[in-house]
Amino acid sequence: MTAATSTALAPADGRNRFDRLLLAEWTKIRSVRSTIWSLILLVVLSVGFTALFTALTATGWDDFTERDQALIAGDPTSMILGSGFMLGQLTVCVLGVMVIGSEYSTGMIRASVLAAPRRLPMLAAKSVVFGVLVLVLGVLVSFASFYLGAAIINEKAPVSIGDPGVLRAVVGGGLYIAVLGLFALAIGSIVRHTAAGITGVIGFVLVLAPLAQLIPGRAGDYIHAYLPSEAGHLIAQAKQAPNDLLTPWQGYGVFCLWTAALLLVAAFLLKRRDA
């Protein structure tokens, strides 16, 4: 017929299949430079700062008090994963917000919603693709950080992947990063604004925890313990600290509940609001 009519198209099958949305979300994620840069930054920051911090710890070992030395030697995994990886997590906070926030700031969300007018499958597909991507990368970065850090600190505080709780903590580092990404994505979807979303997530992760510690008494301890990132990162510690109120898996469960609740709010608002 005419130029507008296609020869490449099969007849429409009239179905909105989830696998198609997954593929589309994957294309969206990989075709924007900011994603690639954020992920590179995650690797570089995590691995780089792990090396830096553990090296500083190793060289300054003799200056530490005996109490500090004992603390590190007691759970070197927490020290290793708590250094660079905790900085690298900020890139995931930023990226999680950007993955959806940039759709609102650029107007892309309208095209996305026109292609998937029921909306929720689109949010679900985005969450799955981003979650899996960050999980895979998070586990890889966690293992890389651990092996690098363990090698550097080996003489002062030897640790092996076979030690009790260590494997769970290292895998847990990846699990934590994956849920953190979804946590950020949910907030980005709720506030629909990249800068505000990033501020919100960083506030949750970095600002709220020290503030909660200022609350006096037992209530303060509980509030602090149940904050999303505080509860969540327990999974990346090999050993339970004496004053931890939650076990690693309990903490991780609390973090997952926070994230699930925020995703539900995001889904509800996405469905309700004008795009």
Place this chain on the structure above:
Amino acid sequence: MIEAKNLTKRYGDRVAVRDLSFTVEPGRVTGFLGPNGAGKSTTMRLILGLDRPHQGDATIGGKHYRDLGQPLRVVGALLEARAVHTGRSAYNHLLCLAQTQGIPKKRVDEVIELVGLSEVARKRTGGFSLGMGQRLGIAVALLGDPSVLILDEPVNGLDPEGILWIRNLMKQLASEGRTVFVSSHLMNEMAVTAEHLIVIGRGQLIADCSTEEFIERSTKQIVVVRSPDAEGLVGAITAEGGTATANGDGMLTVTDLDAARVGQLAAAGGFVLHELTPRRGSLEEAFMELTKESVEYGTTVAADGQGGAR
């Protein structure tokens, strides 16, 4: 076919669309006309399920947009506001949308070729000109070879060549039996493109008729006469029930009498004529006249009905 029934949409206190009903038939270009702020974009967003109406209903082929299985295979839409991630290339933008519908890559190349973006398809859309962005939007609309096209101000930002191209494209799509619903605030553009018009002002329906009928109905027949004895001629015309306005230099604009009658009057009264021309009032003027009560952001000149154009 697009059907809107009693659509009403409010944004806060402001009513954007009020009890709007119309039908857009396939096989012809239907123009959606109204001044800025009349509610054209809102109506289109309601049809596309982007916004939720407070009252009423909009369907495409009897279905709500949100219930379409592969919506881009049924409806192609070009929105007025940009709907493209500026950091993504035109090709990847089209590709990710194609993938949601199970449309093959080959079709992406096809529409890129069709809208003339082949050379910049791999570049980030952030650097695109208004015209290039518009062409990309049209490529998105055509991606799924849809039977219904909803285009919001498609000629915005296009150069004359681009305007001609989109005009012909819309006519061609309609001639293939597709439903083509295109909005514009430019009466003249619609006069040469659309066969049928739906005119709104302040969110309410003003007219729903063929373009021809709309022009016929809304433009007045006038006669321009020039005579060295204009004053005398004015008397004769007024006596006959016509209205004559002097424009200086012996020029008169006559309404309510046709050219033949004015000629007869001149001959009977012995007035010399240098010019006698029947004319239609301009479409743009007629449109302004018709929508003047409903202009949202009128300037003072336009609001008092005098029109600065003359």
